[in-house]
């Protein structure tokens with residue numbers, strides 16, 4: 001596990017992030033986030049790598065969410081002003097979990113973040129399933145329904161850039 005994490009950090013530092021990605025931040029409602037209105041999914045360049053991949057900004061709204069490939073996807077949530085959205089399609093109806101690993105900073109201090117999981121309704125709205133805040137591994141359990149899309153929102157209250165890895169759930 002230690003070796004995998006250090007490799008992940010190296011990738012993240014190469015990719016970095018762009019401050020231009022924050023342009024859509026005001027479209028995210030603050031306060032009650034139990035349900036997001038219906039949105040139009042934006043077609044972005046597909047992730048070239050099957051397996052480990054890196055987030056593609058902008059991903060600050062559900063419509064710009066990056067797909068979680070089989071394996072995992074790396075990202076950096078850039079302080080409390082950034083939001084990173086991901087989605088995946090459930091390939092089976094099972095009880096499973098959505099996992100994220102929040103990395104430590106370069107000085108070895110743990111960094112904290114929040115994972116929030118949503119399900120996509122048939123009318124295109126998102127309903128919050130649950131969330132978890134903390135350091136290192138955080139997860140949300142859910143009952144996946146085959147064929148349905150699920151959305152993962154990554155945020156942090158830290159003023160630092162928090163690197164993380166979102167795992168493709170076990171189905």
Ligand SMILES: [Ca+2]
Pocket residue numbers: 021057058059060082083084085
């Ligand atoms: Ca973002």
